[in-house]
Amino acid sequence: MTPPAAGPAAEPDDAPAPSPAAPRKRGRPRNLEPSAEYRQRLENIVTVAAEVFTAQGYESGSLDDVAAALGLRKASLYYYVKKKSDLLRLVFDRAITTALEQVEALGHIEDPKDRLSALIRHQAHLVVRDPSLFAVFFDHRAGLTDEAMADIEPNERRYVRHFVSAVGAAMDAGHIAKADPRTVAHAVLGMTSWSYKWFDPARDSADGFAEACVALVFPPIRT
Amino acid sequence: MTPPAAGPAAEPDDAPAPSPAAPRKRGRPRNLEPSAEYRQRLENIVTVAAEVFTAQGYESGSLDDVAAALGLRKASLYYYVKKKSDLLRLVFDRAITTALEQVEALGHIEDPKDRLSALIRHQAHLVVRDPSLFAVFFDHRAGLTDEAMADIEPNERRYVRHFVSAVGAAMDAGHIAKADPRTVAHAVLGMTSWSYKWFDPARDSADGFAEACVALVFPPIRT
């Protein structure tokens, strides 16, 4: 495997993109972008790290364990990350990024009931699809550095806000009982997210679970 | 502080209580029961350990950290436990024991709707009252030894069964939509238990939260 000129493990080096008016840099531009193969391998490392950290915890899942699961030596991981906590941060980044992207794609739904239903289905499927990613996200926050935490928290808040506002809209439209929207939003997030602790794909159906959650919040017309 | 003759850190030593027909043991009976003060101090250690493990995680919360939070030296903890994982097990024991006791006290309620409502209120208050105890219980299972795990799992299953059967009864009685009872039970457990991740006593009301959960499952009559 040929090392790219610069990867995430190298010095930050992400100078601001030259503004349109900036003078052209002299000479051959440095290879700032890591190669596609490199990024691909890093993605794989993150996936495996999430599995190891889920099974053993962040602290006791050693870099030797992660490397072994990848068929590498520990020192080779330092070619991809500068420190262990970078691995954790990458897991967290992937978790909120994918979650947030998908939720944002649902923001356009006008009808309050449809929007909240879609959010519930989304959250149920998201967590069930990637249990180890979210197990790390939910259970190993203590391992994050302060800086990583500071980066992630605003995104998390935005995420929760989508649920709070959808819950509030559903209340205003009379679809669910009036209560504190933040509380109810967290109840909804809890009932869906909790699945990483019990859901067994061999036994449970993702759709069945998602629909059960929707039906709990919006009970089908009763006789 | 005077050491009791034997504490949990000593050899198991819990010989079965002599059956009524067993011959009287000769001589002064050995002091098998740890003193009340000793047990009290151990309880305190468990409380503090739960806080330390919640804040830092089980692996990175060192025995030095736990001892310091108690105003002790690390080696002194070995007067109370034989190994670090005993501390974790004691936290888990306290969590399921109190949870199970309270749930069992609710089993007598006949009306399915009342019973499930009571279970929901119970779970909400339980977790909100003792967030660090349950944070450890929910997030640091990986630190348990296999034996501790084997001891705790059956109790946990019994606990879940209470919810599954109450959910099933509420479905049969037509109070909630028909679905897989196990799935719905876990949804209910999730929406209540999740509170250890977001509930802020300075901002949120425990009763308000509990009632919001009940209202989500049993919506008040709508106009």
Added chain:
DNA sequence: CCTACCGATCGGTAGG
């Protein structure tokens, strides 16, 4: 991406 290695932390023990 690997071999070899160092330093710090930490669970646990000795002995009082």
Added chain:
DNA sequence: CCTACCGATCGGTAGG
């Protein structure tokens, strides 16, 4: 309940 201490693990580095 404490002081002193040991051994193993593990994150991280040197150097190729």
